[in-house]
Amino acid sequence: MxxxxxxxxxxxxxxxxxxxxxxxxxxxxxxxxxxxxxxxxxxxxxxxxxxxxxxxxxxxxxxxxxxxxxxxxxxxxxxxxxxxxxxxxxxxxxxxxxxxxxxxxxxxxxxxxxxxxxxxxxxxxxxxxxxxxFNIPRVDADKAQVSLTPESGSAGSTVTVSATGLPPDRPVAIGGGAPRSAYEVLDNARTTAEGTFQASVKIPEWASDYDRFVLTIADMEGDWKVRSAPFQITGGKL
Incomplete structure (x- = not known):
């Protein structure tokens, strides 16, 4: 252990x-x-x-x-x-x-x-x-994966956020922020019946204040959250 x-x-x-x-x-x-x-x-x-x-x-x-x-x-x-x-x-x-x-x-x-x-x-x-x-919806941690394409870029660029292994057909918020700090809701969406998710998200211009930016997919009822690996902020604003 x-x-x-x-x-x-x-x-x-x-x-x-x-x-x-x-x-x-x-x-x-x-x-x-x-x-x-x-x-x-x-x-x-x-x-x-x-x-x-x-x-x-x-x-x-x-x-x-x-x-x-x-x-x-x-x-x-x-x-x-x-x-x-x-x-x-x-x-x-x-x-x-x-x-x-x-x-x-x-x-x-x-x-x-x-x-x-x-x-x-x-x-x-x-x-x-x-x-x-407490009837908490389970996220299979071995299957719940969040990926970003691309994995780096300037503030203002658009990334594709993809996820699998999530509870099916659930409303979610897409948020973003610096690692280990508050996230700001950027958009709303819904997982599919298969528990997958994909959306295009614009990295906000204020993200240029950071070196790294984490995207969060959060259940609207607050029962679970999954986070991406940090998106590397390069250069200035687009």
Missing amino acids: NVRQFALSSALVAFLGTSPGLAQEARPICGDTAVVKRSDTLSSIADRCDTTEAAILRSNPGIEGSNDLQVGSKINLRSSTSSSQETTERLRSLARETGNALTDMAQELGASVDDLLNKNPDLQQRLRRLGDR
Whole structure:
């Protein structure tokens, strides 16, 4: 088991063993909500609103990391749900988080998710139980692939985004942003009955502020997201 697998497994075990009660937190200086801005991260929002990343995550069960932030959306800075509701939502979020992290790790290592899970059967069993319990649509991480053609170019150029292994006939948002930061919705589409997807997307001109640009296909109901390898920004604007 590598360090990241151990961290995921440990986090899952620890969370399942915690009490649903949460301590009362001070009200952030931004109020109860904050609007996500371009290039925002959990850290930048926490700094801006004088709160913590942990508090933001607790108050937004559907958010598992900075690249789950959507530009223009509002996020909660204080929880408005009961302890039992919050625990249920965090369990649902944790199942999604673990699946997404395993997908990302498999892509980074060039391995299959099955291979990673087979080396960590306890995590595999827990993930499946949570997914079944909360009826989370499953993305087969071994088959869910996103490709870009071309893989590099200037801001303003058009790329073809293709994906396979997605849940069939689901409305999706196509977003883009810097790696590990908020994504901005660029277009909307729908997966096919076979769970595939293809669309032409213009890399926005503001992407010239970055060296790399990640495209995200996000389920409209927030149950899953898949991301491309970074598109390399070359030269200036077209």
